[in-house]
Amino acid sequence: LTIQSTINEERTRLWDHITQMENVNHELMPFLSMTYPPDKATLNNQVVPFQTTLFVSVILLFGFLPIDLHFLALDKIVLGEGFYENSSTLLQKFWKHNRTLTDVNEGTLVKDEVTFQPRLPLLGYLLLPIVKLIFEHRHRRLAKFFQSSGKKD
Secondary structure, eight states: OEEEEEESSOHHHHHHHHTBHHHHHHHHTTTEEEOOOGGGSBOTTOOOOSSSEEEEEEEEETTTEEEEEEEEEEEEEETTTEEEEEEEESSEEEEEEEEEEEEETTEEEEEEEEEEEESSTTHHHHHHHHHHHHHHHHHHHHHHHHHHHOOOO
8 A cells, every 4th residue: 555645845844743653643633543652752863773663552543442552663764764664563463654755846755655464364355445544644634734834944
C-alpha cells in the first residue's frame, strides 16, 4: 500500500513535525492514537537502536479503547529524509511502514509505504481498506495542519 501527497512546507520543518509522537497522534486522531514513553516523545536527533523494539505502544481506538499492542522497531532513519519501521503487533506478524520526504517544486512529497501480515490470514482482506483509509486520513490531517499553521520565517 502506497499513499503519497505533496505538502506545501519545507522538508526540514516537516521532518521536525513528523518525528514527534504527539504529531503522529494528531495525524491518527480521532480514529486511533498510540501510547509512548516520555523519553520517546521524539525520534529527531536521538540515538535510536535499530532492529530491536524501541518501545511498546498500546493502540487505542478513538483514543481510549485498547485494541492492539505495537512493538515499534526501526530498521533505519535517514535524518531529514525518512524512517523505515519494521514492527510487529499482537495482531500483525509484521508491520512495515516507510515514510520518506522528498523535495519537490511545490514543497515536500510525503510518501508512506505500508506492508503488513496479519497473524490471522483472512484478517488482511478486512484490514487493507481500513489501513488505506487511515493513511489517507493522516495525509489530509498533515496537509491541513501545515495549511493552517502558515509559514514561519
